[in-house]
Amino acid sequence: xxxxxxxxxxxxxxxxxxxxxxxxxxxxxxxxxxxxxxxxxxxxxxxxxxxxxxxxxxxxxxxxxxxxxxxxxxxxxxxxxxxxxxxxxxxxxxxxxxxxxxxxxxxxxxxxxxxxxxxxxxxxxxxxxxxxxxxxxxxxxxxxxxxxxxxxxxxxxxxxxxxxxxxxxxxxxxxxxxxxxxxxxxxxxxxxxxxxxxxxxxxxxxxxxxxxxxxxxxxxxxxxxxxxxxxxxxxxxxxxxxxxxxxxxxxxxxxxxxxxxxxxxxxxxxxxxxxxxxxxxxxxxxxxxxxxxxxxxxxxxxxxxxxxxxxxxxxxxxxxxxxxxxxxxxxxxxxx
Amino acid sequence: xxxxxxxxxxxxxxxxxxxxxxxxxxxxxxxxxxxxxxxxxxxxxxxxxxxxxxxxxxxxxxxxxxxxxxxxxxxxxxxxxxxxxxxxxxxxxxxxxxxxxxxxxxxxxxxxxxx
Numbered sequence: 001x002x003x004x005x006x007x008x009x010x011x012x013x014x015x016x017x018x019x020x021x022x023x024x025x026x027x028x029x030x031x032x033x034x035x036x037x038x039x040x041x042x043x044x045x046x047x048x049x050x051x052x053x054x055x056x057x058x059x060x061x062x063x064x065x066x067x068x069x070x071x072x073x074x075x076x077x078x079x080x081x082x083x084x085x086x087x088x089x090x091x092x093x094x095x096x097x098x099x100x101x102x103x104x105x106x107x108x109x110x111x112x113x114x115x116x117x118x119x120x121x122x123x124x125x126x127x128x129x130x131x132x133x134x135x136x137x138x139x140x141x142x143x144x145x146x147x148x149x150x151x152x153x154x155x156x157x158x159x160x161x162x163x164x165x166x167x168x169x170x171x172x173x174x175x176x177x178x179x180x181x182x183x184x185x186x187x188x189x190x191x192x193x194x195x196x197x198x199x200x201x202x203x204x205x206x207x208x209x210x211x212x213x214x215x216x217x218x219x220x221x222x223x224x225x226x227x228x229x230x231x232x233x234x235x236x237x238x239x240x241x242x243x244x245x246x247x248x249x250x251x252x253x254x255x256x257x258x259x260x261x262x263x264x265x266x267x268x269x270x271x272x273x274x275x276x277x278x279x280x281x282x283x284x285x286x287x288x289x290x291x292x293x294x295x296x297x298x299x300x301x302x303x304x305x306x307x308x309x310x311x312x313x314x315x316x317x318x319x320x321x322x323x324x325x326x327x328x329x330x331x332x333x334x335x336x
Numbered sequence: 337x338x339x340x341x342x343x344x345x346x347x348x349x350x351x352x353x354x355x356x357x358x359x360x361x362x363x364x365x366x367x368x369x370x371x372x373x374x375x376x377x378x379x380x381x382x383x384x385x386x387x388x389x390x391x392x393x394x395x396x397x398x399x400x401x402x403x404x405x406x407x408x409x410x411x412x413x414x415x416x417x418x419x420x421x422x423x424x425x426x427x428x429x430x431x432x433x434x435x436x437x438x439x440x441x442x443x444x445x446x447x448x449x450x451x
Contacts, residue, residue: 049368049418052411053388056369080389088393092400270405270423313407 018047024072035086173240197223262322267292358430361422
């Protein structure tokens with residue numbers, strides 16, 4: 001019960017967007033919603049599909065001569081008990097929850113075990129600190145990944161915007177709480193690397209200082225390397241896209257923006273087409289889509305569009321549509 | 337372990353429904369209600385074996401296994417509608433299922449029905 005209450009936050013009441021305005025259908029949807037797990041956003045994904053079905057079943061009943069109430073009643077009866085439907089959604093969430101636990105805890109435990117095993121051999125050597133730094137980096141990467149997976153929006157796959165954005169001008173980005181979570185994780189990660197680098201520098205400059213006891217001077221090049229890698233990641237990794245005529249803008253985590261015209265899109269695909277079955281175990285890999293485009297410099301770039309981004313489907317459909325239109329035409333020289 | 341008749345029927349029907357849904361999606365992307373309508377039409381008098389209460393959990397299971405993929409597109413009422421499309425893995429799974437059913441049908445004909 002506590003877990004259910006916890007997982008229904010934020011927004012424990014039935015989302016208005018899922019309701020139809022029909023008393024009988026709405027009573028069914030509210031009952032169904034009360035049995036679901038997940039945040040309002042997660043539940044809305046499930047509820048929208050059921051609402052769509054109920055509305056169509058009702059319309060079919062009305063077209064066969066039933067009055068409105070009888071058509072609604074028939075639609076809800078045919079749908080079966082809300083508990084039966086909700087049980088499946090809870091089972092999916094539960095399975096994903098344990099998958100997240102496995103992704104974050106099991107490798108973490110193996111890592112700590114390896115560290116404990118290596119400790120007697122490394123004690124007193126500067127490699128001890130390097131091993132610690134590397135394991136900390138792996139731990140941070142795992143925590144970050146687990147954080148991204150833990151956010152309930154991840155649990156039911158694709159993200160969707162409430163309402164309809166304009167077809168030619170809309171944003172493709174993560175739900176706000178997920179953006180905040182990712183930003184906080186990145187900030188903490190960068191801050192911890194900088195602190196390690198600073199303490200390592202003090203240890204290097206003043207070998208007799210207390211800093212030397214905590215972190216080896218080896219930490220300086222390691223921290224620098226990690227910082228460079230992080231900066232590259234922030235510069236390259238897209239945080240969001242802005243779709244507008246005549247193309248879209250790629251905005252990276254570092255705030256850099258690059259314009260891409262629809263004409264320079266050369267391929268749209270799914271990662272699972274080229275990945276092994278083993279990696280398909282990860283939902284991110286299984287449903288991850290990519291768009292290949294040629295940049296102004298003439299280089300081919302691949303951007304990953306995650307399905308949990310709001311409006312991701314709309315963006316991919318637009319890219320596929322333009323790709324079909326441009327098929328057979330030569331890719332224009334972006335420098336021209 | 338004993339299995340009663342209803343359990344046996346449920347097992348057979350469950351295996352059959354997977355293939356039916358994948359076959360409908362093999363013809364083109366479709367949404368829950370559309371899949372339901374199509375299968376009910378194809379099954380005719382046996383339409384009762386697929387209920388709405390079974391369809392969505394089944395679609396979600398297939399999605400979870402990576403046999404189908406889902407996306408949202410505006411529906412005719414202005415609200416978003418969830419469409420499903422079969423994946424490459426789903427097509428392979430369907431082909432395997434069809435081979436299995438053919439084999440079972442052959443055995444039934446030869447051994448059980450004596451045709």
